[in-house]
Amino acid sequence: IAGITQAPTSQILAAGRRMTLRCTQDMRHNAMYWYRQDLGLGLRLIHYSNTAGTTGKGEVPDGYSVSRANTDDFPLTLASAVPSQTSVYFCASSHKNTGELFFGEGSRLTVL
Amino acid sequence: GQNIDQPTEMTATEGAIVQINCTYQTSGFNGLFWYQQHAGEAPTFLSYNVLDGLEEKGRFSSFLSRSKGYSYLLLKELQMKDSASYLCAVRDSNYQLIWGAGTKLIIKP
Numbered sequence: 466i467a468g469i470t471q472a473p474t475s476q477i478l479a480a481g482r483r484m485t486l487r488c489t490q491d492m493r494h495n496a497m498y499w500y501r502q503d504l505g506l507g508l509r510l511i512h513y514s515n516t517a518g519t520t521g522k523g524e525v526p527d528g529y530s531v532s533r534a535n536t537d538d539f540p541l542t543l544a545s546a547v548p549s550q551t552s553v554y555f556c557a558s559s560h561k562n563t564g565e566l567f568f569g570e571g572s573r574l575t576v577l
Numbered sequence: 578g579q580n581i582d583q584p585t586e587m588t589a590t591e592g593a594i595v596q597i598n599c600t601y602q603t604s605g606f607n608g609l610f611w612y613q614q615h616a617g618e619a620p621t622f623l624s625y626n627v628l629d630g631l632e633e634k635g636r637f638s639s640f641l642s643r644s645k646g647y648s649y650l651l652l653k654e655l656q657m658k659d660s661a662s663y664l665c666a667v668r669d670s671n672y673q674l675i676w677g678a679g680t681k682l683i684i685k686p
Contacts, residue, residue: 506678507581507676507677508620508674508676509676510673510674513673523673565610565622565625566610566612566620567622568619568620569619570619571618571619
């Protein structure tokens with residue numbers, strides 16, 4: 466079934482640890498995004514990539530990094546996790562940066 | 578700054594009609610999206626408006642007035658499964674999506 470796969474679905478992490486959230490899509494979409502969703506706030510863009518080989522910073526990029534080595538994969542790395550990074554993280558993709566977004570199922574991250 | 582406003586929560590009765598409003602102030606406009614998000618799940622696409630007027634899709638309709646910076650999502654013949662959060666998002670001049678905090682819709686029998 467075509468779509469976006471995120472892993473892990475849930476993780477508890479000690480502060481200071483490094484963590485990579487994985488995201489893979491098989492729809493051959495050019496654009497991919499990482500959002501975080503916190504209670505009472507709208508989805509906030511962390512990083513995005515309009516095409517393989519390019520990335521850009523979103524609204525809340527500090528403490529996060531991404532790479533886009535190929536069309537399908539867009540991992541998000543927390544170099545040294547802090548409690549304020551406790552959130553639900555959604556990966557999304559779209560055919561072009563003007564199209565509708567398709568979301569993965571989310572990764573719930575708790576940093577203690 | 579850029580801002581999307583939606584009511585935090587609404588309650589409606591099964592079988593009734595509900596209108597969820599969204600007002601926006603963004604730097605430029607390249608379309609408005611509505612997404613549905615059930616608790617614990619990912620958002621899913623409902624509608625897209627880029628021109629003024631009403632777009633109808635089954636029980637759901639979405640309206641846009643660009644001059645007023647206003648949109649609404651109209652849900653008819655409400656069903657219990659419509660209990661969810663409804664997210665309004667505007668694509669700005671840089672083609673980035675600005676998201677509202679969402680409206681939690683509670684359907685009562």
